[in-house]
Amino acid sequence: MKNYRITEHPILEFKRGKKKTFTYNGELVEGYENESVLAALYAAGIRVFSKSKVLGNPRGAFCMIGKCSSCLMEVDGVPNVRICTIPVKDVKNVKSQSELANPPATSSFPGNRPANINVDVLIVGGGPAGLFAAIHAGKYGANVLIVDDHYFLGGQLVKQTHKFFGSRDLFSGIRGFEIAKKLVNQIEQNSNVQAVTQTTVFGIYDGLTVGAYDHKNRRLLKIKAKQVIVATGASENYLVFENNDLPGVMGAGAAQTLMNVYGVKPGERALIVGAGNVGLIVAYQLMQAGVDVVAIVEAMPRIGGYFVHAAKLRRYGVPIYTSHTIKKAHGKNYVEGATIIAIDSRFNEIPGSEKYFEVDLICLAVGLNPYSQLLAQAGCRMAYIPELGGLVPLRNKYQETTVSGLLVAGDVSGIEEASTAMLEGGIAGITAIINIRGKKLKDAFMDREKMLAKLEEIRSGPVFERIRKGLEKVIVSG
Amino acid sequence: MADFLSTGIIDAQTLQKLNLIPSPERIRMGPVAIIECPQEIPCDACVAACPSHAISKTNINSLPRIDFDKCTGCSLCLLACPGLAIFVVDLSPTNGKAYVTVPYEFLPVPKRGDKVALLDRAGSEIGVGEVVKVFMSRDRTYAITLEVDYDKAMSVRAFKISSRR
Ligand code: SF4
Ligand code: SF4
Ligand code: FES
Numbered sequence: 001m002k003n004y005r006i007t008e009h010p011i012l013e014f015k016r017g018k019k020k021t022f023t024y025n026g027e028l029v030e031g032y033e034n035e036s037v038l039a040a041l042y043a044a045g046i047r048v049f050s051k052s053k054v055l056g057n058p059r060g061a062f063c064m065i066g067k068c069s070s071c072l073m074e075v076d077g078v079p080n081v082r083i084c085t086i087p088v089k090d091v092k093n094v095k096s097q098s099e100l101a102n103p104p105a106t107s108s109f110p111g112n113r114p115a116n117i118n119v120d121v122l123i124v125g126g127g128p129a130g131l132f133a134a135i136h137a138g139k140y141g142a143n144v145l146i147v148d149d150h151y152f153l154g155g156q157l158v159k160q161t162h163k164f165f166g167s168r169d170l171f172s173g174i175r176g177f178e179i180a181k182k183l184v185n186q187i188e189q190n191s192n193v194q195a196v197t198q199t200t201v202f203g204i205y206d207g208l209t210v211g212a213y214d215h216k217n218r219r220l221l222k223i224k225a226k227q228v229i230v231a232t233g234a235s236e237n238y239l240v241f242e243n244n245d246l247p248g249v250m251g252a253g254a255a256q257t258l259m260n261v262y263g264v265k266p267g268e269r270a271l272i273v274g275a276g277n278v279g280l281i282v283a284y285q286l287m288q289a290g291v292d293v294v295a296i297v298e299a300m301p302r303i304g305g306y307f308v309h310a311a312k313l314r315r316y317g318v319p320i321y322t323s324h325t326i327k328k329a330h331g332k333n334y335v336e337g338a339t340i341i342a343i344d345s346r347f348n349e350i351p352g353s354e355k356y357f358e359v360d361l362i363c364l365a366v367g368l369n370p371y372s373q374l375l376a377q378a379g380c381r382m383a384y385i386p387e388l389g390g391l392v393p394l395r396n397k398y399q400e401t402t403v404s405g406l407l408v409a410g411d412v413s414g415i416e417e418a419s420t421a422m423l424e425g426g427i428a429g430i431t432a433i434i435n436i437r438g439k440k441l442k443d444a445f446m447d448r449e450k451m452l453a454k455l456e457e458i459r460s461g462p463v464f465e466r467i468r469k470g471l472e473k474v475i476v477s478g
Numbered sequence: 479m480a481d482f483l484s485t486g487i488i489d490a491q492t493l494q495k496l497n498l499i500p501s502p503e504r505i506r507m508g509p510v511a512i513i514e515c516p517q518e519i520p521c522d523a524c525v526a527a528c529p530s531h532a533i534s535k536t537n538i539n540s541l542p543r544i545d546f547d548k549c550t551g552c553s554l555c556l557l558a559c560p561g562l563a564i565f566v567v568d569l570s571p572t573n574g575k576a577y578v579t580v581p582y583e584f585l586p587v588p589k590r591g592d593k594v595a596l597l598d599r600a601g602s603e604i605g606v607g608e609v610v611k612v613f614m615s616r617d618r619t620y621a622i623t624l625e626v627d628y629d630k631a632m633s634v635r636a637f638k639i640s641s642r643r
Binding site for chain 2: 313320463
């Protein structure tokens with residue numbers, strides 16, 4: 001069997017854990033304990049993870065982080081499990097689902113008795129914003145619970161191998177996955193903060209009662225919190241073009257997860273769609289993983305990401321086609337090539353300008369979308385703000401939404417970047433503890449003022465112009 | 479002027495205009511950092527990295543400024559810069575050669591004495607150089623010093639090992 005695992009990497013060492021076998025549609029597959037089931041299957045060469053409902057076309061996996069549902073399978077008898085969010089360690093038999101799964105035979109959740117939990121501050125999402133919120137709320141004495149649907153904390157920091165921008169007190173110059181380790185370490189040191197992983201929050205109800213399902217222990221959690229901070233991040237956008245559902249078309253972040261978290265090579269030759277920071281960074285990281293990047297296409301007339309990220313690709317000869325878009329993915333069961341085409345200033349295709357590339361991987365880096373359904377469900381006033389990536393909640397500068405006791409932080413409140421997400425998290429965490437303990441916490445107020453000032457300083461730069469415009473529409477006073 | 483933002487390639491003249499290039503006299507005196515970071519982005523890693531306090535920013539978004547008289551060419555900023563945008567150039571050799579130090583984060587890692595293909599800012603091969611120094615930082619960024627022809631010192635910004643994976 002072919003093995004797509006990366007054995008040597010200039011930056012990373014992969015801690016895959018012990019070897020472990022499981023069955024996939026009855027056949028034995030070899031994986032490693034710490035890999036996601038999806039990564040193990042991908043490493044074994046499996047590229048089709050579902051079939052389209054109507055035509056039965058093969059579908060690949062798109063997000064690799066539990067946000068797109070293109071990898072639902074039956075795992076040890078439980079249908080509709082997102083196999084990108086569970087470790088090989090926990091599984092025995094995995095089966096692909098050719099049709100929609102049958103509803104469970106009983107109307108109750110499978111498994112154990114529900115648990116009731118009471119906390120001061122519940123944080124939904126263990127990425128940079130959520131971790132910062134937990135650290136700061138915990139620091140001032142709140143009893144904090146973090147809930148995350150993945151099987152380890154860190155959110156998307158864990159796949160960032162590049163060093164971060166931002167300021168020194170927010171880890172500038174340190175690689176993203178190292179920052180994740182530092183933050184998780186701080187959480188583990190603080191006895192006020194607990195975390196449960198592999199647990200999905202499905203609803204926020206009256207009086208800040210939160211419903212969650214713990215997949216690992218198969219039980220329902222009923223969490224009563226004095227304050228809730230939603231830091232659920234974002235999902236990657238799709239793009240419409242011919243054959244965009246062929247296996248081998250995936251989110252750029254998904255390729256990043258495969259190669260940097262699990263050490264699995266997502267392809268041999270890649271085309272990147274989108275020259276924002278995500279596209280540029282992932283292109284460079286693909287090269288580090290030994291993948292040939294044949295080109296980057298960008299619909300706008302100029303590169304959207306930072307000059308320095310573009311420059312480090314250009315000096316290795318990677319072409320960036322601005323005012324170009326992808327027209328078509330070629331291939332029958334998986335991507336074998338891509339056609340790009342030039343577009344004019346009104347985004348009309350210019351016939352005759354097509355170019356063909358032989359590739360087996362097409363990475364879409366065409367923006368992120370705030371993962372904000374939970375906030376809408378909870379009754380927050382929401383607004384569609386294109387500058388912030390989609391539907392986001394109205395809030396004040398302390399990150400409080402229009403629902404009392406419900407706060408937000410990070411990409412779910414508008415797509416920005418990790419350093420602003422961390423600051424928002426810190427501000428939300430402190431606001432939560434101030435709301436609980438009242439005005440006595442002098443240091444907390446000062447701490448929060450400092451973070452507000454820092455946030456404003458970072459956002460004052462020209463690259464934040466669009467974001468500033470968006471924020472004006474959603475930050476309300478009060 | 480904003481053209482480099484649409485192409486990702488900047489030229490030496492534009493860097494000169496932005497005051498990012500030291501005087502010829504200074505480069506002839508020995509190694510000095512050249513910061514090719516011409517866009518206001520929120521980052522201060524180079525400021526924090528310099529032991530000689532040669533780099534400054536008026537706020538987190540402003541362009542980095544470097545005091546070429548304070549710079550010792552130690553390469554620590556080059557190793558810390560998340561944008562891999564800092565290079566160290568040394569025109570002090572008198573044998574018609576110059577030294578250019580570039581950041582490197584790929585495999586394989588070259589050895590002293592290796593001959594490598596020199597690349598300019600657009601990725602074009604512009605000759606062959608020799609690796610004269612290999613230094614790894616704690617977080618696995620390498621600073622690779624190349625001996626190149628004197629007149630290529632302001633053009634060489636990367637290199638390629640023919641057997642690169
Ligand atoms: S090369 Fe050394 S002395 Fe010069 S600016 Fe960089 S860190 Fe400072
Ligand atoms: S560390 Fe690099 S990217 Fe950051 S400001 Fe300095 S030169 Fe620019
Ligand atoms: S939910 Fe698993 S790939 Fe998207």
